[in-house]
Amino acid sequence: MKTVRLGATALEISEIGFGGIPIIPLPRDEAVSVVRHCLDLGITFFDTANMYPTSEEKLGIALKPDRGKVVIATKTAQRDAKGAADHLELSLRQLQTDWVDVYQLHNVSNEDALKQVLAPQGAYEAVAKARDAGKIRFIGISSHSIPTAIAALKTGLFQTLQFPFNFIENDPVQELFPLATQNQVGIIGMKPLGGGLLERADLCFKFLQQHPYVVPIPGIRAEKEIDEIVGLYRNPQPLFEADLTSIEEIRSDVGEKFCHRCEYCMPCPQGVQISSVLMLRPAAKRLSCENVKGWLGAAMETVEQCIECGECEQKCPYNLPISDLLKENLALFNQYARC
Numbered sequence: 001m002k003t004v005r006l007g008a009t010a011l012e013i014s015e016i017g018f019g020g021i022p023i024i025p026l027p028r029d030e031a032v033s034v035v036r037h038c039l040d041l042g043i044t045f046f047d048t049a050n051m052y053p054t055s056e057e058k059l060g061i062a063l064k065p066d067r068g069k070v071v072i073a074t075k076t077a078q079r080d081a082k083g084a085a086d087h088l089e090l091s092l093r094q095l096q097t098d099w100v101d102v103y104q105l106h107n108v109s110n111e112d113a114l115k116q117v118l119a120p121q122g123a124y125e126a127v128a129k130a131r132d133a134g135k136i137r138f139i140g141i142s143s144h145s146i147p148t149a150i151a152a153l154k155t156g157l158f159q160t161l162q163f164p165f166n167f168i169e170n171d172p173v174q175e176l177f178p179l180a181t182q183n184q185v186g187i188i189g190m191k192p193l194g195g196g197l198l199e200r201a202d203l204c205f206k207f208l209q210q211h212p213y214v215v216p217i218p219g220i221r222a223e224k225e226i227d228e229i230v231g232l233y234r235n236p237q238p239l240f241e242a243d244l245t246s247i248e249e250i251r252s253d254v255g256e257k258f259c260h261r262c263e264y265c266m267p268c269p270q271g272v273q274i275s276s277v278l279m280l281r282p283a284a285k286r287l288s289c290e291n292v293k294g295w296l297g298a299a300m301e302t303v304e305q306c307i308e309c310g311e312c313e314q315k316c317p318y319n320l321p322i323s324d325l326l327k328e329n330l331a332l333f334n335q336y337a338r339c
């Protein structure tokens with residue numbers, strides 16, 4: 001596995017990293033075994049977050065024997081200094097380590113959130129203090145909003161940026177990534193497979209290999225998944241004309257108003273299963289009617305519970321008109337499900 005330097009940090013990491021969400025539902029021993037398999041293949045960069053239940057503990061167990069050889073990134077979604085300091089201590093305990101290599105402020109995706117973390121007594125203050133005390137090596141930020149990420153980078157306070165990046169979410173190449181690279185900010189690419197929406201790993205990673213300044217962190221839940229990805233890096237291929245055509249077809253299937261399944265809008269106080277309902281359109285394009293009904297039927301029934309309170313729309317970093325989309329998807333489902 002080739003290694004790359006993460007921006008201007010002193011961190012040399014494998015050219016692909018490990019995203020820590022999919023090990024959440026795995027039994028502990030299975031999760032540890034998947035992580036150890038990744039290590040055996042040469043993966044040395046592991047990303048997780050305080051808010052991913054059990055992910056830090058499982059990574060802590062798996063990585064402890066090799067702590068000196070791996071780079072661990074984790075995150076806090078706390079916005080104030082006390083909350084962030086408490087989260088860091090918890091992460092250190094769960095990860096069984098004395099230090100975190102990259103500590104990121106999690107999902108800073110609007111102006112208010114950025115103001116809160118940078119305010120006096122905000123999360124950044126606690127994180128900077130912890131860095132000075134040797135508990136953190138570098139400070140990063142994760143975001144789903146280009147304007148907020150640009151504003152954050154312009155402060156000069158962050159050494160890494162984590163942002164969604166794949167061939168259907170490629171807007172950051174216009175302004176955000178050039179700004180990051182000019183300032184030697186290390187870029188970590190979340191959702192290289194569109195959060196599970198994109199099934200063709202070959203296309204996804206061929207696309208990402210055109211942007212080697214981004215370190216993708218695919219979420220891995222099984223050994224065969226990382227085997228396939230590592231194979232694509234050991235034997236890199238260009239994007240052929242047929243690949244570009246396939247990418248365009250998939251982009252047009254998915255459309256602009258697609259839900260990124262980040263689940264920041266959840267939970268809905270009325271129990272609406274928002275992200276599942278919004279999966280309908282891409283699912284209907286790929287799956288049989290029977291499968292769609294079996295998979296999404298129960299979620300569709302929750303749409304009637306929506307009282308249009310708007311709470312989810314305030315939390316969606318992509319400003320999706322969720323109430324309208326719920327209705328549209330239900331209408332489509334009712335039409336489609338007459339099979």
Ligand code: SF4
Binds near residue numbers: 305
């Ligand atoms: S608008 Fe509907 S789906 Fe969104 S939080 Fe309110 S009740 Fe839930």
Ligand code: SF4
Binds near residue numbers: 259316
């Ligand atoms: S509706 Fe918005 S916040 Fe909710 S999962 Fe989709 S993209 Fe994320």
